[in-house]
Amino acid sequence: MPVSLFDTARPLEPLQGELRAAVERVLASGRYILGPEVRAFESEFAAYVGASHAVGVGNGTDALTIALRAMGVGPGDEVVVPSFSFYASAEAIPPTGATPVFCDIDPDTFCVTADTVRAALTPRTKVVIAVHLFGNVAPIAEIEALGIPVLEDAAQAVGSLSASGRPGALGTAATFSFYPSKNLGAFGDGGAITTSDAAIAERARALRFHGSRDKQTFEEVGYNSRLDELQAAILRVELPHVDNWAAGRREAAALYADSGLGELVTLPVASAGSEPAWHLYVIRSEQADALGEALRSAEIEARGYYRLPIHRQPAMLTELDLPGTAEAARTNLALPISPVLHSAQVMEIVTAVRAAL
Numbered sequence: 557m558p559v560s561l562f563d564t565a566r567p568l569e570p571l572q573g574e575l576r577a578a579v580e581r582v583l584a585s586g587r588y589i590l591g592p593e594v595r596a597f598e599s600e601f602a603a604y605v606g607a608s609h610a611v612g613v614g615n616g617t618d619a620l621t622i623a624l625r626a627m628g629v630g631p632g633d634e635v636v637v638p639s640f641s642f643y644a645s646a647e648a649i650p651p652t653g654a655t656p657v658f659c660d661i662d663p664d665t666f667c668v669t670a671d672t673v674r675a676a677l678t679p680r681t682k683v684v685i686a687v688h689l690f691g692n693v694a695p696i697a698e699i700e701a702l703g704i705p706v707l708e709d710a711a712q713a714v715g716s717l718s719a720s721g722r723p724g725a726l727g728t729a730a731t732f733s734f735y736p737s738k739n740l741g742a743f744g745d746g747g748a749i750t751t752s753d754a755a756i757a758e759r760a761r762a763l764r765f766h767g768s769r770d771k772q773t774f775e776e777v778g779y780n781s782r783l784d785e786l787q788a789a790i791l792r793v794e795l796p797h798v799d800n801w802a803a804g805r806r807e808a809a810a811l812y813a814d815s816g817l818g819e820l821v822t823l824p825v826a827s828a829g830s831e832p833a834w835h836l837y838v839i840r841s842e843q844a845d846a847l848g849e850a851l852r853s854a855e856i857e858a859r860g861y862y863r864l865p866i867h868r869q870p871a872m873l874t875e876l877d878l879p880g881t882a883e884a885a886r887t888n889l890a891l892p893i894s895p896v897l898h899s900a901q902v903m904e905i906v907t908a909v910r911a912a913l
C-alpha cells in the first residue's frame with residue numbers, strides 16, 4: 557500500500573459534519589472578515605497555548621514580519637535566525653528593514669541552542685527567531701537568558717509540549733502557520749501571533765489592518781493580513797482535537813523507535829524536557845538521498861528537507877560556515893508521519909529501509 561508523507565484528510569473524516577456546520581454558520585452570518593469567529597478563535601487559541609493574546613493574520617510568513625515589527629524591529633537592526641528552516645523564517649525579516657543574521661543548529665534536535673545563537677549576536681541584535689523545527693522545541697528560556705527577546709517560529713509545533721509550557725507561550729512572542737498540512741491546518745492560508753505582552757498584541761492588531769486601530773486613522777504603514785472568518789470557524793472545530801492528533805503522532809514516533817529503525821539510521825532526538833508533536837519525523841543517514849529514492853520506488857513517500865539551507869539560497873547568499881546546518885541539510889530524510897499512521901505501515905516502512913541500506 558502506498559504511504560504518503562502526510563495524511564491531512566483521514567483525521568478530519570470524523571469531523572465532516574461539524575466542519576460543514578461551521579462553514580454554513582459563516583455563510584449565514586454574512587460576516588467574512590474580522591468578525592465573531594476570528595475573535596472566538598483568537599481567545600480559544602490563546603488559552604490553548606497559554607498566552608494572554610492571539611492575533612489572527614493571513615499566513616505564517618506575515619505573522620513573522622508583523623510580530624517582528626510589533627516587537628520594535630526596524631531598519632538598522634539585526635535579527636538572528638537559523639539557516640536550517642523553511643525559507644520564510646528568514647524571508648520575513650527584510651520587509652521590516654532589518655538584516656537576517658544566520659545561526660547554526662544542533663543537528664541532533666534540528667533546533668538552535670543558546671551557544672549557536674550566542675555566536676551570532678552583535679550589539680545590533682534586536683530579536684532572535686527560534687524555530688521549533690519539525691515540532692521539536694527550541695530552548696527558549698536559555699536563549700532569552702542571553703538578554704535578547706525571542707520570537708518563537710512555532711509554525712511546525714502546534715501540539716508540542718515542553719517542561720515550561722507550550723510553544724507559543726515560551727518567548728516574548730510567537731508565530732503560527734495554519735497552512736493545510738500543518739498540525740493545525742486550515743482549508744487555505746492562515747496564521748497567528750501569540751504573546752502575553754499587551755503592547756505587542758495591540759501593535760500587531762493594528763499592523764494587520766493597515767496600521768490602524770480604528771479604521772480611520774493610519775498611524776504607520778502596515779499590511780492587509782487577516783485570518784478570515786471561514787478559516788477561523790474551521791480551526792475552531794479542529795482545535796479541541798489537536799492534542800489527540802499530537803498523541804497519535806507521538807505513538808507513530810514510538811512505533812518507529814521500537815521497530816529497530818535506530819539500528820539503521822539516526823533517529824530524531826526530542827530536546828531536553830520536551831514532548832514534540834513531530835510535525836515531521838526526520839531521520840538522518842549518510843545515504844539519505846539513495847534511501848529516499850529506494851523508499852519512493854516502494855511507493856513510500858520520503859523527502860529531504862531544506863537541502864540548500866537559507867544562507868546558501870541565491871536571495872540570501874552568505875559565505876558563513878555552519879557545520880550543524882550543513883550536516884542536517886545533507887543527511888536528513890523525512891519519513892511518513894500522521895496521527896493515524898498505524899503499526900503495519902510503520903513495519904512496511906522500516907522493512908523497506910532495512911532492504912535499502
Ligand SMILES: Cc1ncc(COP(=O)(O)O)c(C=O)c1O
Pocket residue numbers: 615616617618641642644645687709711712732733734735745746747
Ligand atoms: C518554520 C516555518 N516558518 C514559517 C512558515 C510560513 O508559514 P506560511 O506558509 O503560512 O506563510 C512555515 C510554513 O510554511 C514554516 O514551516
